[in-house]
Amino acid sequence: MGLNEGKSNSEFEFYPYRYFAAEGFLPGFNFPRLPVRAYIPTEDGGEFISRPRTVALREFAPSNIVYYEGSKFMVAKTKVPVSGIDSQYKRVSVCFNCGYFHEGNFRDTCENCDAAIKNDRYENIAKLTRVLPMETAIARRRERITCDEEERLKYGYNVTTHFRYDSQKQESATVQSVEGTPLLRLTYGATAKIWRINRGLKKNIDERGFKLDTKTGFWGDPRNEQATESLHTEVNLMVNDTCNILVIEPLSVPVENSEAFIATLQYTLETAIQAVYKLEADELDSERLGEGKYLLFWEAAEGGAGVLSQLLEKPEAFQKIANAALDICHFNQPKESCVQACYECLLSYRNQFDHALINRHYIKPLLDQLLASKVVGNFEGMSREERYQQLLQQTDPNSNFERVVLQEIYQRGYKLPDAAQELIPLANCKPDFIYKTNAAIAIFCDGSVHDSPDKRRQDQIERDNLRYNTGYTVLTLRHDQDWEAKLSILASL
Ligand SMILES: [Zn+2]
Numbered sequence: 001m002g003l004n005e006g007k008s009n010s011e012f013e014f015y016p017y018r019y020f021a022a023e024g025f026l027p028g029f030n031f032p033r034l035p036v037r038a039y040i041p042t043e044d045g046g047e048f049i050s051r052p053r054t055v056a057l058r059e060f061a062p063s064n065i066v067y068y069e070g071s072k073f074m075v076a077k078t079k080v081p082v083s084g085i086d087s088q089y090k091r092v093s094v095c096f097n098c099g100y101f102h103e104g105n106f107r108d109t110c111e112n113c114d115a116a117i118k119n120d121r122y123e124n125i126a127k128l129t130r131v132l133p134m135e136t137a138i139a140r141r142r143e144r145i146t147c148d149e150e151e152r153l154k155y156g157y158n159v160t161t162h163f164r165y166d167s168q169k170q171e172s173a174t175v176q177s178v179e180g181t182p183l184l185r186l187t188y189g190a191t192a193k194i195w196r197i198n199r200g201l202k203k204n205i206d207e208r209g210f211k212l213d214t215k216t217g218f219w220g221d222p223r224n225e226q227a228t229e230s231l232h233t234e235v236n237l238m239v240n241d242t243c244n245i246l247v248i249e250p251l252s253v254p255v256e257n258s259e260a261f262i263a264t265l266q267y268t269l270e271t272a273i274q275a276v277y278k279l280e281a282d283e284l285d286s287e288r289l290g291e292g293k294y295l296l297f298w299e300a301a302e303g304g305a306g307v308l309s310q311l312l313e314k315p316e317a318f319q320k321i322a323n324a325a326l327d328i329c330h331f332n333q334p335k336e337s338c339v340q341a342c343y344e345c346l347l348s349y350r351n352q353f354d355h356a357l358i359n360r361h362y363i364k365p366l367l368d369q370l371l372a373s374k375v376v377g378n379f380e381g382m383s384r385e386e387r388y389q390q391l392l393q394q395t396d397p398n399s400n401f402e403r404v405v406l407q408e409i410y411q412r413g414y415k416l417p418d419a420a421q422e423l424i425p426l427a428n429c430k431p432d433f434i435y436k437t438n439a440a441i442a443i444f445c446d447g448s449v450h451d452s453p454d455k456r457r458q459d460q461i462e463r464d465n466l467r468y469n470t471g472y473t474v475l476t477l478r479h480d481q482d483w484e485a486k487l488s489i490l491a492s493l
């Protein structure tokens with residue numbers, strides 16, 4: 001039986017796979033994202049249904065109605081772990097300026113943008129004590145749903161989105177106009193984390209979070225006197241995912257219609273990136289963060305599509321995106337019947353709540369500027385070509401093989417090394433190339449001078465030492481072996 005629907009006689013079965021992942025023994029990335037399950041009682045035992053985590057956060061949320069084989073069920077309970085609910089709570093501080101997520105002791109300022117950690121303008125709480133990672137939900141059959149319940153559910157849940165970069169895996173660049181004016185700031189994060197927090201029903205303005213009987217796992221008001229003791233209020237539900245993300249900050253937002261400008265830019269970039277890189281609609285997703293100052297894009301497909309990192313690597317990346325965007329928004333071939341936006345350009349079922357905001361005319365001036373733009377990496381304003389020339393200069397003049405390897409990296413369009421011939425003091429060792437920002441990789445290019453047995457022994461000791469002392473991954477390329485194939489591990493950087 002897989003992770004999806006299946007018959008079962010007990011509420012909880014033991015899946016080693018699920019257990020190891022939950023306990024962190026398996027790396028979260030390149031690993032199937034485990035769905036959340038709900039137990040539906042049936043006459044012959046019960047069934048599990050599962051949903052992707054972000055969907056489950058709403059669908060399996062307390063008191064939501066689940067339809068299954070023609071019957072109505074209400075989510076009534078959460079699984080209580082052996083160690084108790086209290087041990088599961090996370091203490092979380094979120095920054096409403098940029099969307100950054102912090103776990104553990106409360107923080108007063110944001111680690112990412114330095115802004116004060118404080119509630120947002122909708123009075124969403126920034127510092128939360130009871131945040132419960134979502135567990136298997138248990139539903140109970142409900143024949144009748146009261147009008148009151150239906151009314152409350154109609155408005156849905158209040159869900160906020162947050163992110164955090166993986167340590168050392170963040171890279172930034174600026175998109176500049178032809179005159180050198182910065183237009184967009186880009187920050188790419190490989191294997192970053194995205195969190196979503198369900199803060200309760202939107203309709204319950206006076207009540208934050210959910211009520212939970214921590215002894216039984218039942219959601220909602222206490223069922224008897226005894227339950228009041230173990231009742232917790234202001235409980236929030238949380239799910240997370242690991243994916244490659246790109247945060248885009250538009251640097252010149254018009255004062256008028258700024259909200260509409262940002263929303264339109266979000267969907268225009270999303271649609272244009274999908275068109276240029278031939279992605280399916282569900283492979284790239286986006287959201288506005290920090291009260292509309294930042295746009296968060298993420299590769300929603302499992303393992304990632306590997307597209308977002310390319311937007312920082314290629315100087316002309318945003319020229320192509322702007323070109324596709326102008327085409328999609330009918331600026332190349334005018335469409336009279338499209339006033340602000342239509343289903344052929346920017347509107348979709350997914351962005352229906354933003355339809356009133358989307359207006360393609362607001363972003364036309366920015367798209368025109370992007371058409372002649374250049375992506376400038378964080379190497380002191382150098383383009384990829386300039387950076388390549390600089391690295392060539394830094395290689396060992398006596399080793400032609402190093403330059404052959406660098407040329408291959410450059411021509412394949414891989415991320416360029418962060419340094420050449422740089423000493424790593426901790427291991428007293430100088431690899432030919434190193435990657436520091438996205439992953440720690442040290443490359444050694446062994447030309448014919450490394451062929452003698454003595455030299456090879458010495459190399460081995462030096463590289464083992466590097467591996468043990470610094471955690472660098474060592475990539476040894478020998479001139480007389482198939483080094484081209486080995487290089488492909490750099491493709492994922
Ligand atoms: Zn922040």
Ligand SMILES: [Zn+2]
Pocket residue numbers: 329330335338340341342343344345346
């Ligand atoms: Zn249109």
